[in-house]
Amino acid sequence: MFELLAVILGSYLVGSIPFAYFVVRLKGRIDVRDAGSGKAGAFNAYVVTHSKLTGLGVGLLDALKGLAAVYVTALYFPGSFWFQSLALLGAVGGHILPIWTGFKGGRGLATTAGGMLVIGFAYAAVWCTLWVIARLFRREILWANLAAILGSPVILWLIPWEWSSRTMLASVDRWTFIFFSCIVSFVLLISHLDALHDVWKGISEPEKNIPSST
Secondary structure: OHHHHHHHHHHHHHHOOOHHHHHHHHHHOOOHHHOOOOOOOHHHHHHHHOOHHHHHHHHHHHHHHHHHHHHHHHHHOOOOHHHHHHHHHHHHHHHHOOHHHOOOOOOOHHHHHHHHHHHEHHHHHHHHHHHHHHHHHOOOHHHHHHHHHHHHHHHHHHOOHHHHHOOEOOOOOHHHHHHHHHHHHHHHHHHOHHHHHHHHHOOOHHHOOOOOOO
């Protein structure tokens, strides 16, 4: 039990590192939580600073949080799928609700992708493919996010398990992995409820409180 709590808490603290907050502060002396969507994540960092490089950099750093949390856990518990999975959920939870910035974080997409690169590359590949395809057809990034969030468990269910299992770091059966992917999707969907509410009200995130320059 102590080991489990240590993994979750340690991963949460890693996930809580607010890279978007630090990077945007350094670049333009702006609190990313007070501009754009108010989310401390890669896309809002890009929107607020008007810099694709900044958004990409924050995205890579956020992905590194998930990757590091899962990788370190895998070093200590190499055969435990659930320890690695809980490490990812802890890191994502830390990114969404970081203790250092008043529990105002991002949505957890990049952190999830980074962690899934370690747990199972198939999930990350399916996720990115769905996101890119949806982004080609819809300008709003929200719909690309939702396509990846909702579609990934379905695609993982449809493709042969022999393909997916070869990319897994720890041994796990098909339905356990799909169940875990559903848990991840549920957490990420919850983190998008505010954006969905804005869409329902007819508000686009890029229209909200964005500085003209940095």
